[in-house]
Amino acid sequence: MTAEAPTAPAVSHGRLIPVTVHFDDLDALGLLHNARYPLKVEQAWTELWQEYGIHFEGDWAAAGDACNAVKELRISYEAPVTRTGVYAVHLWLERLGTTGLTYGFRFCSRDGAVTYARGARVLVRLDSETLRPAPWSERFRAVGRELLRPED
Incomplete structure (x- = not known):
């Protein structure tokens, strides 16, 4: 008898990315430390974009859309x-502009049913030489449009 592969949790928009909370992520009270939530969100964001071939490997000029900063x-x-x-x-x-974007996030249970934290982060795409705002590539924008939350 073979076990069935677990199905991906369904969400109405965006993506659910698994993250692991380890013992050293907990504070002295045994709770996930407040500073670890943004770190876990960053890990999920990085994993998501790596699926699309967008990543940073130490070379800002070659980083393309991965050359960005949190505003x-x-x-x-x-x-x-x-x-x-x-x-x-x-x-x-939430928003995909010419040089910036706003993404929403929820830190939640594996199935997405329970929300522990929620928020938003604004990123600005940077030119690797000037560190001034630069436009996202069309490839990045195409993927980004898939992740846009539908308007209510």
Whole structure:
């Protein structure tokens, strides 16, 4: 008898990316440390873009769309994470501009049903030489459009 492969959790928009909370992510009270949430979100964001071949390998000139910087981060904590294990980060784009974007996120249970934290982050694409805002590539924009949250 073979076990069935687990199915990916369904979300109405964006993607759920699995992340693992380890013992050393917890604070002295045994809760996921508040500073670890943005780190886990960053890990999920990096994994998502690596799936599309967008990544940084130490060369800013070759980084293309991976040459970007955080302009703003907002996060609210809704329920404590009290144990290690596999969770998920739900990622989507709120806005995709010429040189910047805003993405939304939820740190949630593996199936996306329970939300522990939510927020948004603004990124700006940078020119590798001047470090001034630069346009996203059309390839990046095409992937980004797939991640845009539908308007209500």
